[in-house]
Amino acid sequence: MAAEPLSGADIVIKALVDQGVDVVFGYPGGAVLPIYDSLFKQNSLRHILVRHEQGAVHAAEGYARSTGRVGVVLVTSGPGATNAVTGLTDALMDSVPVVCLTGQVPTHLIGNDAFQEADTTGITRPCTKHNYLVKDVRELARMLHEAFYVAKSGRPGPVVVDLPKDVLFAPGPYTPPEEVRHKSYRPQLRPDPVRISQAVEMIARAKRPLFYGGGGLINSGPEACARFAELVRLTDAPCTLTLMGLGALPASDPHFLGMVGMHGTYEANLAMHGCDLMVAVGSRFDDRVTGRLNAFSPGSKKIHIDIDPSSINKNVRVDLPIIGDVGEALSAILAEGAASLHCADSAARSEWWRAIDKWRARDCLRYDRGRRDLIKPQYAIERLYEFTRDRDVYITTEVGQHQMWAAQFFKFDEPNRWMTSGGLGTMGYGLPAAMGVQIAHPEALVIDIAGEASVLMNIQEMSTIAQYRLPVKVFILNNQYMGMVRQWQELLHGGRYSESYTAALPDFVKLADAFGAVGRRVEDPAKLDDAIREMLDTHSAFILDVAVDPAENCFPMIPSGAAHNEMLLGPEDEAEKPVSEEGMVLV
Amino acid sequence: MVEIERHTIAVLVDNEPGVLARVIGLFSGRGYNIESLTVAEVDRANGLSRITIVTTGTPMIIEQIKAQLSRLVPVHKIRDLTDEGPFVEREMALIKIAGKGDARIESLRLADIFRARVVDSTTESFVFEMTGSSEKLNAFINLMEPLGLVEISRTGAVAISRGAASF
Ligand SMILES: Cc1cc2nc3c(=O)[nH]c(=O)nc-3n(C[C@H](O)[C@H](O)[C@H](O)COP(=O)(O)OP(=O)(O)OC[C@H]3O[C@@H](n4cnc5c(N)ncnc54)[C@H](O)[C@@H]3O)c2cc1C
Ligand SMILES: Cc1ncc(C[n+]2csc(CCOP(=O)(O)OP(=O)(O)O)c2C)c(N)n1
Numbered sequence: 148m149a150a151e152p153l154s155g156a157d158i159v160i161k162a163l164v165d166q167g168v169d170v171v172f173g174y175p176g177g178a179v180l181p182i183y184d185s186l187f188k189q190n191s192l193r194h195i196l197v198r199h200e201q202g203a204v205h206a207a208e209g210y211a212r213s214t215g216r217v218g219v220v221l222v223t224s225g226p227g228a229t230n231a232v233t234g235l236t237d238a239l240m241d242s243v244p245v246v247c248l249t250g251q252v253p254t255h256l257i258g259n260d261a262f263q264e265a266d267t268t269g270i271t272r273p274c275t276k277h278n279y280l281v282k283d284v285r286e287l288a289r290m291l292h293e294a295f296y297v298a299k300s301g302r303p304g305p306v307v308v309d310l311p312k313d314v315l316f317a318p319g320p321y322t323p324p325e326e327v328r329h330k331s332y333r334p335q336l337r338p339d340p341v342r343i344s345q346a347v348e349m350i351a352r353a354k355r356p357l358f359y360g361g362g363g364l365i366n367s368g369p370e371a372c373a374r375f376a377e378l379v380r381l382t383d384a385p386c387t388l389t390l391m392g393l394g395a396l397p398a399s400d401p402h403f404l405g406m407v408g409m410h411g412t413y414e415a416n417l418a419m420h421g422c423d424l425m426v427a428v429g430s431r432f433d434d435r436v437t438g439r440l441n442a443f444s445p446g447s448k449k450i451h452i453d454i455d456p457s458s459i460n461k462n463v464r465v466d467l468p469i470i471g472d473v474g475e476a477l478s479a480i481l482a483e484g485a486a487s488l489h490c491a492d493s494a495a496r497s498e499w500w501r502a503i504d505k506w507r508a509r510d511c512l513r514y515d516r517g518r519r520d521l522i523k524p525q526y527a528i529e530r531l532y533e534f535t536r537d538r539d540v541y542i543t544t545e546v547g548q549h550q551m552w553a554a555q556f557f558k559f560d561e562p563n564r565w566m567t568s569g570g571l572g573t574m575g576y577g578l579p580a581a582m583g584v585q586i587a588h589p590e591a592l593v594i595d596i597a598g599e600a601s602v603l604m605n606i607q608e609m610s611t612i613a614q615y616r617l618p619v620k621v622f623i624l625n626n627q628y629m630g631m632v633r634q635w636q637e638l639l640h641g642g643r644y645s646e647s648y649t650a651a652l653p654d655f656v657k658l659a660d661a662f663g664a665v666g667r668r669v670e671d672p673a674k675l676d677d678a679i680r681e682m683l684d685t686h687s688a689f690i691l692d693v694a695v696d697p698a699e700n701c702f703p704m705i706p707s708g709a710a711h712n713e714m715l716l717g718p719e720d721e722a723e724k725p726v727s728e729e730g731m732v733l734v
Numbered sequence: 735m736v737e738i739e740r741h742t743i744a745v746l747v748d749n750e751p752g753v754l755a756r757v758i759g760l761f762s763g764r765g766y767n768i769e770s771l772t773v774a775e776v777d778r779a780n781g782l783s784r785i786t787i788v789t790t791g792t793p794m795i796i797e798q799i800k801a802q803l804s805r806l807v808p809v810h811k812i813r814d815l816t817d818e819g820p821f822v823e824r825e826m827a828l829i830k831i832a833g834k835g836d837a838r839i840e841s842l843r844l845a846d847i848f849r850a851r852v853v854d855s856t857t858e859s860f861v862f863e864m865t866g867s868s869e870k871l872n873a874f875i876n877l878m879e880p881l882g883l884v885e886i887s888r889t890g891a892v893a894i895s896r897g898a899a900s901f
C-alpha cells in the first residue's frame with residue numbers, strides 16, 4: 148500500500164484520530180507550531196487551551212481516570228515540557244494512562260543549548276512509563292501508536308513522545324495502528340490457573356478473610372469492579388479499599404468497612420491487623436496503608452493479585468502472588484470457586500463479623516456536631532454528599548485534610564467517580580483534573596473539593612474553565628491553614644506552626660468574579676445548605692468558599708511508624724500516644 | 735540480619751537510544767548497588783544488546799531489581815544467572831606496571847603464573863592483559879601493588895550459563 152506522504156505534524160494528528168482521541172489538552176509554542184497549524188486545518192480533534200502545562204497533564208488525568216481512556220497532552224519544548232513534569236510524575240505514581248507530546252528543537256540543534264531546548268527524554272525518563280525521541284519521520288507513526296499501546300497496557304502510565312521541529316515538517320509515510328506491534332512489551336494478563344485454584348482454596352478455608360482492593364480495580368475497569376463486588380458478596384467477607392480504590396465496591400455495600408490506612412477507619416485497620424487471610428486486589432501495600440511494616444497484619448496469609456510483578460513482595464512478603472489483570476483473575480476465581488466459596492465456615496464468619504461490628508460501633512469518624520458557631524469540615528462534606536448523592540456526580544480533590552475528609556465522608560457507589568492525587572500527593576491537582584472530567588462528561592456535576600492553599604497552585608485554570616464555559620464547582624474547605632501540615636506540626640513539632648498559616652489569602656468571591664464564575668462565601672453552619680443549593684442550581688462555574696474550623700484535625704490517624712492497632716482516634720489520644728522517634732523521620 | 739547476596743543478572747534489551755540510561759537510572763533512582771555493568775550489541779539482525787549486571791542486596795531487593803528491570807519497556811528478557819544454575823563469569827583487565835629493576839622482573843614472573851599476557855612493553859613499563867574471574871583479577875592486582883602498579887582498566891564481568899540451554 149503506497150501511503151500518501153504527509154507532513155510529520157499531519158501524521159501526529161492522523162495518529163491521534165486513529166487512536167480514537169477526541170480531546171487534546173495543550174499549550175502552544177515555537178517547537179509545536181506545525182502541529183498547531185495542522186490542528187487548525189481539521190475538525191476531528193478538539194484542543195483545550197489550558198493556562199499552564201501542569202494543568203494540561205492533570206486535566207488529561209481527570210479525563211483518563213473518569214473515562215478509562217488515554218488522556219492526551221500537547222506542549223512545547225523547554226519550559227512547556229518541564230512544566231509538565233509534575234503532572235507526568237503524578238500520572239506515573241497513580242498509574243494513569245497519559246500520552247504527552249512535547250515539542251523539541253530540530254534534530255541538528257539537539258545538544259547545542261538551543262533556544263528552549265531541554266533534555267526532555269532525559270528529564271522525563273524516571274517520571275514516565277516510557278518515552279520516545281523521534282529522530283526520523285519514518286518512525287513517527289509507529290512510535291505514536293506504540294506510545295498509546297504502552298500507556299494503556301499492563302499497568303497504565305504516562306508516555307512522552309518528544310518531537311523535534313524538523314521531523315514535524317518532514318514528509319513521511321503513515322502507518323495505521325493495526326500494523327504496529329511492539330517488539331517486546333507484552334504484559335501478562337492471564338493469571339496462572341494453578342494459583343487461581345490455590346487462591347480459591349485459601350479463600351474457602353479462611354476464617355477471618357479480608358479483601359483489600361485498590362486502584363488496579365479502577366484501572367482494569369467497571370467490569371473488574373463488578374466481579375470484585377460479586378466475589379466479596381459471594382464469600383460474605385469484609386472489604387476495605389485504598390484511597391485510589393474508592394468506588395470499586397459500592398460504599399453502601401454492608402461488606403465495605405471504609406478506607407484503610409493512615410486516615411482509614413478503625414474497623415478497616417483493625418480488620419487488616421486481625422485477619423487470617425488478606426486478599427490484595429490491585430493494591431500495592433503503600434506505606435500510607437501498611438503503617439509499621441514489622442507489625443503489619445502479623446497473623447495473616449496474603450494473596451496478591453497485581454499486573455505488575457514489581458508490586459509484589461516490594462514492601463510486604465505475600466504467600467500467593469497472582470500476576471495478571473484483576474478482571475481476568477477475579478473472573479477465574481469466580482468461575483472456579485462458584486460452588487466452594489460460599490460454603491465457608493459460617494460460625495467462624497459470624498464471629499469475625501461480630502468482632503468487626505464491635506469495631507464499627509466505635510464510630511471512629513464521629514466529630515463534634517454540636518458547634519453552632521463554626522462549620523466543621525466533616526459536616527460540610529456530609530451536607531455536600533447529601534445534596535449530590537442522587538446526581539451524576541464526579542469528585543476531584545486537592546491534597547491535604549480536605550482530601551482525607553472527602554475520602555471518609557463522601558460515599559462512592561461507582562468506580563471512576565473519584566479523582567485524587569494519591570501517590571504523589573500533588574497540591575493543585577484537583578482544579579485542572581475537574582476541568583478534564585467536565586470536558587469528558589459535559590452534562591455531569593463535577594466538584595473539586597479543595598483546600599484554600601492547594602487550589603491556589605493551579606488557580607489560573609479558572610480562566611480555561613471560563614473559556615470553555617465549564618460548570619465546574621469548587622468547594623473550598625477554607626481553614627486558612629495548610630491544615631495537614633499544621634496537624635503534623637501539632638502532633639510532631641510541639642505546635643510550632645512554622646509557615647503553615649496563609650496570611651493574605653485572596654477573596655475567593657472576587658476571584659471567582661474576576662474569572663467570570665460565581666463566588667460565594669459561607670461562615671454560618673445554618674446557611675451552609677442554602678449555599679450548597681445555590682451552587683448546585685447555578686449552571687456556571689462556581690466557587691463556594693466554606694469557612695471551616697481552622698483547628699480541626701483529621702482522625703483517625705495512624706502516625707508514621709505506628710501499627711494499625713496503635714491508631715489515634717481523636718484529640719484525646721494525641722497526648723497519650725506520642726509519636727515514636729523512628730516515626731518522626733518518616734513522611 | 736538478612737543476608738546480602740551477590741547476583742549476576744543478564745538482560746537482553748532493544749539496542750535503542752537511552753536504554754542504558756534507563757537501566758542505570760533505575761539502579762541509582764531506587765538505590766540499588768551496581769558492582770559492575772557491561773553492555774554490547776549481541777544480535778545485530780534483531781538489534782539486541784546484552785547487559786550483564788553484578789549487583790548485591792537482600793533476597794527481597796534482588797527480586798525487586800529483577801521485577802523492575804523486566805518492567806522497562808525495551809527489556810526483552812532477564813536471567814538471574816546466580817539463581818539459575820552453573821554459569822561462567824569472566825572479566826578482563828589491562829594492568830600497567832612502571833619501574834625498573836627487580837620489581838619489574840618479579841611482575842613478569844607473577845604474570846606468568848597468573849597467565850597474564852604482556853600486550854605492551856617499554857624499557858620501564860609493561861601492560862598486562864588478564865582474563866579470569868573477578869577474584870583472580872583482584873588477587874593479581876593486589877600482588878602487583880608493590881611492584882609499580884600505576885594504572886588499571888577493567889571491563890566488568892560478562893557471564894553466560896553453562897550447558898546447551900540458551901537465553
Ligand atoms: C495526604 C495523603 C494521605 C493519604 N492517606 C491514605 C490512607 O489513609 N489510605 C490509603 O489507602 N491511601 C492513602 N493515601 C494514598 C497513598 O499514598 C497511595 O496512593 C495509595 O494507598 C495507593 O493505592 P493502591 O494501593 O490502590 O495503589 P495504586 O497506586 O492505585 O496502584 C495500583 C496497583 O494496581 C496494579 N494494577 C494496575 N492495573 C491493574 C490491572 N488491570 N490488574 C491488576 N493490577 C493492576 C498496579 O500495578 C499497582 O500495583 C494518601 C495520600 C495522601 C496524599
Ligand atoms: C505541591 C505540593 N507542595 C507541598 C505539599 C505538602 N503539603 C501536603 S498537604 C499541604 C497543605 C494543604 O493545604 P490546604 O490545601 O489548605 O488543605 P488542608 O490540609 O488545609 O485541607 C501541604 C503543604 C504537597 N502535598 N504538594
Ligand SMILES: [Mg+2]
Nearest residue numbers: 598599628630
Ligand atoms: Mg487549608
